[in-house]
Amino acid sequence: MLTFEQKIQILDSYPQLERKNVSLGRVNYHFEGSLHEKKTVAYHLHPNGNGYVYGGLLQGYDVDAKGFVNIREFTEVELRGLVDASIASLSEPAPEAPAPSRKKAKRLPAESEWVNAKGEKLVLRAEDDLWYLYSGLSLEMAFDTPDEAKEYLAEEGFSPAVPGV
Structure with missing residues (x-):
């Protein structure tokens, strides 16, 4: 020492x-x-x-x-x-942040249908920078991001009616 x-x-x-x-x-x-x-x-x-x-x-x-x-x-x-x-x-100068990826993230369509095992259907629709979840004409929930909506739907047992969404 x-x-x-x-x-x-x-x-x-x-x-x-x-x-x-x-x-x-x-x-x-x-x-x-x-x-x-x-x-x-x-x-x-x-x-x-x-x-x-x-x-x-x-x-x-x-x-x-x-x-x-x-x-x-x-x-x-x-x-x-x-x-x-x-x-x-x-x-050494601080490294620059990497340039944003040119790949587009997989996005939900502006409207998608979701179903559960009982055959119940919900519609997720993008409007005014929010994501709204409808059961028929009734508004069920609103989300800030599509990821929040997908997480909620998965927790409630719903999956996309069209696979790959």
Whole structure:
């Protein structure tokens, strides 16, 4: 295990990191060149040897809820590897969201008939951005989405009168 002083010496060797002394003798290191909202690379290095390095954008590290890796037991090689990887990950722009799929999702027709085992029929009809369920001329229910309507109909034992809907 590296001592607090050894960890500080290693982190001080990175010119792109800015040292920030915080409470209780702890030290943080910030990477102002980060292309992400996150700028803290090393967090709460403590004189007792504990401390954390940001690994939230990395694979293969055990990170806490904030994306930090506990470095208490790290060797110099492990610590340098993690710090290098952390800086590199913060130097890369955030990946863009994938383009929306050109495939159209399978949609219900504007009106579909549903039946149960007793032969009772219901009609599901799209009107004004809602989905209405009718029994004959009587309105039974209204739904925000076709998926809600399908789920309800399935729970009530109804299936599409025309398979594949």
